[in-house]
Amino acid sequence: MASDATIAQGQYEQDAPLAAAPQLGRRSRVVAWMFVLPALFFQAVWGWYPVIIAFILSLTNARLRKNLEFTGLQSYVRMVNDPLVAEAFRVTAIYSALSIVLTFGIPIFVAILLMEMPQRHMRWMMLLWFLPLSGFASAILWRFMYNPQYGLFQSIATSLGFPPQPFLNDANQVLFWLIIPGVLFFGPGLIYMASLQSVPSSFYEAAEVEGASFWRKIWTISLPRLRPIIALSLLFALISAPQEYGWPKLMTNGGPGGASTTVVMYMESLITNLRFADATALAVLLFGCVMLITVVFRTFFKEDPDV
Numbered sequence: 001m002a003s004d005a006t007i008a009q010g011q012y013e014q015d016a017p018l019a020a021a022p023q024l025g026r027r028s029r030v031v032a033w034m035f036v037l038p039a040l041f042f043q044a045v046w047g048w049y050p051v052i053i054a055f056i057l058s059l060t061n062a063r064l065r066k067n068l069e070f071t072g073l074q075s076y077v078r079m080v081n082d083p084l085v086a087e088a089f090r091v092t093a094i095y096s097a098l099s100i101v102l103t104f105g106i107p108i109f110v111a112i113l114l115m116e117m118p119q120r121h122m123r124w125m126m127l128l129w130f131l132p133l134s135g136f137a138s139a140i141l142w143r144f145m146y147n148p149q150y151g152l153f154q155s156i157a158t159s160l161g162f163p164p165q166p167f168l169n170d171a172n173q174v175l176f177w178l179i180i181p182g183v184l185f186f187g188p189g190l191i192y193m194a195s196l197q198s199v200p201s202s203f204y205e206a207a208e209v210e211g212a213s214f215w216r217k218i219w220t221i222s223l224p225r226l227r228p229i230i231a232l233s234l235l236f237a238l239i240s241a242p243q244e245y246g247w248p249k250l251m252t253n254g255g256p257g258g259a260s261t262t263v264v265m266y267m268e269s270l271i272t273n274l275r276f277a278d279a280t281a282l283a284v285l286l287f288g289c290v291m292l293i294t295v296v297f298r299t300f301f302k303e304d305p306d307v
Contacts (some may be wrong), residue, residue, distance in 0.1 A: 051287065054280050062277035075281035085282065087258060088266040089289075095175050095248070095262060096241035103182035104237050108230065111192035112222050116214075139250035142181050143168075146251075168252050171259035178251055178260060191229055199225045231301055238293050242286065 058075050060068040079085050145152045146167040157165050168174050199221065207217050223230075245264040248254065254261035263286050270279035 054287075055284055058277060058281040058284050060277060062280060064274075064276070071277065075277040076285070078278055079281050079285060084258070084261075084266060085263075088261055088263045091175070091258075091260060092242050092244070092262045095178070095244060095260075096238075098175060098179045099182060099241045099244070100234070100237050102179050104234060106183055108192055108223075108226065111190075111196060112218055114193060115196050136250065138181060139247060143251055146177060169256055171256050174252060174256065174260045178248060182247075191233065192226060195226055195229045196222060227302070234301075235294065235297060238297055239290055242290055242293075 057068075059070060059072060061071050062068065148154055148164060148166055148169060151167070153167065154165060157163075166173065167177050203221050203225075204217055207221060212220070243264055244262050245268075248260045248262055249265060252260045254265050263282065267279050267282050267286075270276075270282065
């Protein structure tokens with residue numbers, strides 16, 4: 001009898017954790033939702049709710065202090081047929097492509113080259129390359145440097161024997177000169193360097209033993225290890241570049257002749273002219289383009305370096 005009681009007690013002690021497991025599972029799910037719900041709330045209020053309202057307003061006349069009237073797709077038709085909208089999308093596409101190619105790709109290789117330098121030299125190069133400057137102050141500074149009459153770049157060009165350059169006053173060159181400052185002052189290079197420092201040195205030592213060249217090590221070790229950071233930074237660049245507003249606004253105000261007018265800048269001009277429905281429709285179109293680019297990127301770009 002005693003042995004039966006002992007066996008029953010032991011069986012109860014084994015079954016007790018199993019009985020408590022569902023309760024712990026439910027409790028952990030409740031705690032998890034307590035952490036997730038605030039984020040979902042703010043995303044819904046500040047993220048998706050404005051998108052839904054914008055789409056609804058784009059289907060109306062969007063008049064101030066007047067009753068809203070349903071107009072259907074008239075605003076979208078006007079925007080699609082507006083040649084200035086097509087030009088703004090063209091400028092935005094070129095600006096985004098130049099921005100991603102120059103200010104996103106170059107810092108990757110700069111970070112790799114800096115990691116090959118001695119520690120003392122690397123610190124000075126990091127200080128000179130990644131200067132923490134204010135965006136507004138930088139825009140004012142670069143406007144003076146690009147000035148065709150007394151700017152620094154004009155003085156350098158004429159001293160080297162080149163004819164006077166128009167810089168920001170040339171419609172064919174303005175987008176290129178707008179991108180150049182971003183090449184010199186681009187923050188994600190520091191993120192790339194931090195990621196490279198986390199790569200075990202044994203990887204490079206093993207590659208050197210196998211006789212791998214400098215470029216071979218970059219292609220087979222550095223770039224694959226940077227792939228998660230590259231994917232995240234590239235995603236942010238693909239989202240932010242088509243929505244660029246501040247830098248072209250401060251540097252050129254859309255000139256010359258609209259050659260640097262982005263979609264967001266043209267959207268501002270529509271709001272200034274009280275064309276709220278058209279501006280909202282244009283915003284929805286831009287949102288759709290950015291969302292499409294994001295979905296395509298997330299579908300085909302692999303982030304895991306071991307895949």
